[in-house]
Amino acid sequence: MSADSSDNQPPGTVVVTGAAQGIGRALAHRLAHDGHTLVLVDLAAESLRRVADDLGARAVVLDVTDADAVAGLAQAAPDCTMLVNNAALVIEGALADTKAADARRVLDVNVVAPLLVSQTLAPIMAAQGGGSIVNLSSVTARYHPPGTGLYSASKAALEGLTRALAVEFGPLGIRCNAVAPGTTPTPGSDVHYGDENARMRRAAVLPLRRLGTVDDIAEAVVFLLSSRASYVTGEVLAVDGGYTVAGGHFFRLARSTRDGDSR
16 A cells, blocks of 8 residues: 555455454454455355355355465455464463463464464565555453463564564565454453443443444454555554553453442
8 A cells, every 4th residue: 555545545455364253253244334345254054155145255164373374365355465464263261371382372373373373464465565564462462361371472472573573574565453452342252241230340341432333343444454544654553541551540440330339
């Protein structure tokens, strides 16, 4: 995306991983609405194909941690100019009890896979004059809720990878940024938000007084992909209703609201 591009983003080919549900699916719908050609990637074959069929997109069923399979994306998206690394894995549990195999799997999906996909598609973007990569991080990269295993650490590593890719790919005309969602119920996190009353209590302690939606996240990703962000690279954009800036204050209020403690 050149610095002198207009505000009207021309349609291009976008690869989205983890596109079968949640943020990935919402993003796919938004990008299709904007006229982009979509290559949607996920392991959940049936769900992925439903999304792809709805949007007239290409579905690619593969494991993003499999380097040989990921290499095939070069043929599936030979004119790719945009990439969203959205696929993620959470294996919950205390760090003291985390098995090495589980730790490696989380790191493979959340850190190694975005590297593999970016390595595969960057030469294609460069050959077309540049492109944009957006990685999906999390506010847990900065705040570490207990019981989420290596997830928080993996997202912190992903943000480091984002900055490193921005430095190395910048001379190729490729920007790389990240979006860090927070307090956004999705099919993968919905269990942690409880019933409607619990959600209302949680929203009440956020500066913006509401939980996020997958569409909120999609809007931020679309902005960073677009030429409107043509001079933005190596950045992490928190989309969290003020969760990050509230910090420890949020956690104290959330606990007291949950427990009925007015302190």
